[in-house]
Structure formats: C-alpha cells, structure tokens
Amino acid sequence: xxxxxxxxxxxxxxxxxxxxxxxxxxxxxxxxxxxxxxxxxxx
Numbered sequence: 001x002x003x004x005x006x007x008x009x010x011x012x013x014x015x016x017x018x019x020x021x022x023x024x025x026x027x028x029x030x031x032x033x034x035x036x037x038x039x040x041x042x043x
Contacts, residue, residue, distance in 0.1 A: 006014075034040050 031040075
C-alpha cells in the first residue's frame, strides 16, 4: 500500500463523497428490502 499526500480540502471533498455514497447504498438496500417484503406496490 502506498501513502500519498493530499490537501486538506481534497481530503474533505473525498470524505463528503464517501458519506454520500454510503447513504445512497443504504437507501438502495432499504428499497430492495421493502420490495422483497412486499411493502412496495405498483401504481
């Protein structure tokens, strides 16, 4: 594993993207669970 130096601004931007990605994955997983549980119906 290599170590690289990045600016604090770049680090904060990457951490924010990581947070957004994790939230999206959680929302998708929740939606799939709802579909499998039959909580979603077609309109």
